[in-house]
Amino acid sequence: MKADPKGVLTGAHYIDGNYAIAEGALAAGCRFFGGYPITPSTEIAERFVQRAPLVGGVFIQMEDEMASMNAVLGASWGGVKSMTCTSGPGFSLMMENFGLGLMLETPCVLVNVQRGGPSTGLPTLPGQGDMMQARWGSHGDYEVIALAPDSPQEGFELAIDAFNLSETYRMPVLMMTDECVGHMTEKVVIPPAEEIDVEPRRYTKKPPAEFLPYAVGDDLVPDAPPPGKGYRFHVTGLTHDERGYPVINAEAQDKLVRRLVDKVKKNAKDIIRFEEMDTDGADVVVVSYGITSRVVQPAIEKAKKKGIKVGQIRLIVVWPFPEEKIRELAGRVKTLVVPELNLGQVVLEVERLSAGKCGVTPVTHAGGGVHDPEAIFQAIKEGVK
């Protein structure tokens, strides 16, 4: 269906990445925000509450991040697209109920505007150190979907995509942005509502007597019961069967957890997105995401001027990871260079998938700023040897 024009601020704007994400969420139909202030993500909540009263939305500043995440889940079950944002320690606090959202199969969006960590770390300065926490931070086995915008414009667009993915696969979706993209002010063009596709909740068409909350078809995604309509459904964070009833044994666990994982893995081709540039005949390919994918540009230009055959992969969806693409590149390049604002996280996936077929060079940075492009250039230069 098309976006509700009430939430769409059509036109050209000069706003930062955080505001752009809030606008994307409103355009996608998000009408509930459970927030808790934390730098550098707070502007997303602020923008939402500025706009909510006149678009029929609700904002509530909850008492902590556990509460925010849970209110978002409750609102989603109430039938409303819902979101929250956070950074640093707040992301840790949200992990508990991010897991509940995955287990109950609850569509919603969680934005992490990454800052330097661990602990309180660098509240006002950028990092990309939560990428593995995004992947593994809640307990147990699961798969996630995580998107990483590189600009305010893409923040707007990916916020819409994040909501659509969350409705399609009925799961919380992560936006893993960073302080730089969050606070970077650029032109953001918001199209008319009729040009924005939004995914509605996949409500069951079955009558209550025939409905099972966790029965699935080929896409492994269950249809949702509408609340308050006599379905009298039960959902639980305990391991459960198709009825949603707790079943505490290894068989039920295997069936449920494998399905939760497979619904992402088996649909991964439809979820994975990256930008591929100049990889034909490249000796070196730079793999990056978020703000770092912009910082690599001067290094790539310099390398090209020096005659180095260098290409790049910009990850738009980081999780699920583009495994086939990395395997394919590893078979035909000399080196994959992976700069990130952490001491080596996504590079671990690149190393795993390249399986020794090419060199893999992490370009690490503990956060608090962005890379010196010269460091990335040196890695590219070394990678040709």
Place this chain on the structure above:
Amino acid sequence: MKVDAPVREHPMEGLLRMDRIPHIWCPTCGIGTALTAFASALEEQEVSPDSVSIVSGIGCTGRVAGYTKLDSYHTTHGRGIPFAVGLHLANPSLKVVVFSGDGDLVGIGGNHFIHAARRNVDITVVCVNNFLYAMTGGQVAATSPVTANTSTSPYGNFEQPFSLPLLAQSCGAVYVARWTALHIRRMTKAFGEALQKKGFSFVEVIAPCSTLYARRNKLGTGLDLMKFYHDNSEIRHGADPNDLDIGFQQKIVCGKFVDIEKPTFLDAMNDGYRRAFGDRYEEYGGAHA
């Protein structure tokens, strides 16, 4: 010898998930009594049970959502209230009830409890208080009376417990009542009043845990605890919430202590935004389609 006994429908069948019976609760546990009283109160409501949602956290009482044939949500430990807050705010046409235990609601979930009461969010919270963490084997709770023996206060509890009616009242709850598992009729009436009340309504149910609390404290069986409630509970409607402390095997003051009117969170939100936006603001009645 085969006896054909007449098969009769369970009187609560419409509101209980009979396909999940037998339940996990111990013989003489008070949670079933509280659930039965709640189901009776629901039957007396004018609203259809279809529009009532029940949310639980984790623990023995946390299993209530799983046995109740309503839209029912079994969430994480302590987080039933914020989940319910989101559910209610997104869809105020639903009547949202949180049914959980003392460890869940005022131990790990204490922060959520006080803020939902402060905001006067229009939900009903039922707390079955058995004075300890029962599901995990009987550990000390924020409600354990001083000197009570639990597995993590083996020499007697020395911490001051919360008085839940005082906590709820002082945080802003508009309806506060306490009954024991013995007071079935009065408890049922309190649930009915709480469900009708606009705003944050709170009912505490003092309930026996014979397996852990009674056994560790040598208080006899569940029946002995019911006798204790009979002999030691005192009904004092409108009592000062400051006078409702529960000491170890001391008098339990029961009754309705608070029943006042105050704008709910959504009332206040609508007023606030109307002040700011005038006619441009459309009263919020739910964001759902």
